[in-house]
Amino acid sequence: MSFQDRTDAGRRLAEALAGYGPRRPIVLALPRGGVPVAEEVARRLGAPLDVVLVRKIGVPSQPELAMGAVVDGPTPVVVQNREIMRRAGVSEAAFAHVREGEMAELLRRRRLYVGDRPRPVLDGRTVIVVDDGVATGATTSAALRAVRKQHPARLILAVPVAPADTLEELRQEADEIVCLENHRFFTAVGTYYADFDQVSDDEVVRILARSHDKEPPAGPQAAPD
Structure with a gap:
């Protein structure tokens, strides 16, 4: 097993992304499994956390x-x-x-x-899209295309684990990919976790509520990246 659970994966991924903190990125998670991973990334970078909903x-x-x-x-x-x-x-x-x-x-x-919370403005920002792993890449590719339509200055895909061939296909969708482990012979995302229990709707709601409670008051924005 590569990761104990999604929190462990998120902390390790956050360390790999630490250099992005000064860019004031926005972190977007793919629910449901990507949300606990992204929470750790957003906390480490001091970044707002939201979701990109894809099915x-x-x-x-x-x-x-x-x-x-x-x-x-x-x-x-x-x-x-x-x-x-x-x-x-x-x-x-x-x-x-x-x-x-x-x-x-x-x-x-x-x-x-999300409820009535406004969508984050991605135009001109560094955006990091996070999931707990990638398999075929179909939903990930769609999510990246949708985010790209909102004109981020830089679009980064960050995942703990993925197949090497799928990552190569996704490089045309993202400006950069940060992946802790890529495997030529890939089985399923869950096989790389000791604990890969399903994430519930309630957990997603709690994580997003915690994140938005911690966001600082709106103030002058930094210059776009």
């Missing part, structure tokens, strides 16, 4: 196989993997049906996790 769009007969992803936002970002759709025999109508279900879940999570 995998799975093949109807194999829900774990991603044929796309959808990201919440003022204009939701939808990514399709047409090769997977072709191989699985999934029509555009079937894709749309699954997509609508995932968009409903995104709306539920936004209401629960």
Whole structure:
């Protein structure tokens, strides 16, 4: 096992990212598993923590196989993997049906996790997107594309563990990738953790509440990166 739990992974990832503190970054977590990891990063960097809400769009007969992803936002970002759709025999109508279900879940999570809190302004800022690991990269890629549309000055993906080949594919989506461990022969993210229990909605809400309670009052902004 590489990491004891997500908190351990987050602390180790935070050390690798310590040099970004002076840039006043914004840390965005992919719920749910990425939130405890990102909390440690945000705490170490003294950065605000928020979420980027993304859902995998799975093949109807194999829900774990991603044929796309959808990201919440003022204009939701939808990514399709047409090769997977072709191989699985999934029509555009079937894709749309699954997509609508995932968009409903995104709306539920936004209401629960964020409520009426305004979205962070990413334009001109250094943004660090954090998850507890990457497998196929479908949801990660979609999240990075959605964040990129908000014009950050620099976009960084930070994860504890990922497959080497997936990281290479993601390099075209991020300006930089910080990954503590990459493996040529990759199994599943959870196999690299001693404790990989599912993160609950309640835990996500508590972490985000703690983070926003600690944010300093609004004041003069530093010059963009």
